[in-house]
Amino acid sequence: MPQLIKGYVRFIDRISDYVGYLAASLIFFMGAVLLFDAFTRNVINMPVHWAIELTQFTLAAYYFMGGPITLKNNEHVRMDLWYANLSERGKAKLDLVTIWCMIFYLGVMLWGSISSLQYAIATNEKRFSIWNPSTIPIKSLLTVCLVLMLLQAFSLVFKHIATLRGERI
Template identity: 80%
Template sequence: MPKIIRSYVRTVDRVSDWAGWLAASLIFLMGATLLFDAVTRNVINMPVHWAIELTQFTLAAYYFLGGPFTLKNEDHVRMDLLYSRLSERGKAKLDLVTIWCLIFYLGVMLAGSISSLRYAISTDERRFSMWNPSVIPIKALMVFCLILMLLQAFSLVFKHIATLRGETLT
């Protein structure tokens, strides 16, 4: 494979690893927020109204950031009726066919998320709650992570092509 493709795959994989590390670290933020909520609510009888909503936002960020990492490691759920019986080249051929469905899906999701982000920015969209936080940051993160997932999907295309050619890309 050309050097530029190897560099692309290496760079996208590195960014996806970083996103996965960041997603994993968000578990600690969610745990701390929920613990803080439990203590303030039950021990000092002073509930904080933003803790559960912050945890929901953090969980959304966790899922968004975990997507590129999971895609990079090919850890998504796969319907395995025939796949496990295929050779490495057979798996690469099948993956090359199905990855285009994923790319189409991610493209549609990206178009919708960009539209949703534009709407949120133009209307200063907020959650209807006592805390009333802006949804712009989480929608921007969704757009960023969908772009990263698309980049990772193309990285997988290059990896599958390399497998068909008898090469490895890492």
């Protein structure tokens, strides 16, 4: 594989790692917000209306940001009935076929997320609740994470091609 492709794969893998580790740290933030909510509601009898919604937004961010590292580490859900019995080259061939389905799916999702983000920006979209937060930040994060997942998917394409050629990236 050319050095440019190897550099691309290493760069995207590193970004996916950083984003994934940041996503993992969001668990602690969600726990702190929920503990704060429980304290204010039960101990000082002053409920905060934004805590549960903030936790929901954070959980959505956790899922979005966890996608690229899940792809990179090959930890996504797969039907292993036949796949587990294939050789490394057989797995690479099958992955090269199926990854294009995923790239198509991610492309459609990205198209929809861009459209949704444009609408949110144009209308200053807010969630209808007591807290009434803007949806622009979470929709922006979704769009960025879908781009990173697409970049990671192409990194996987290069890794599978390298496997078929008997190389390692």
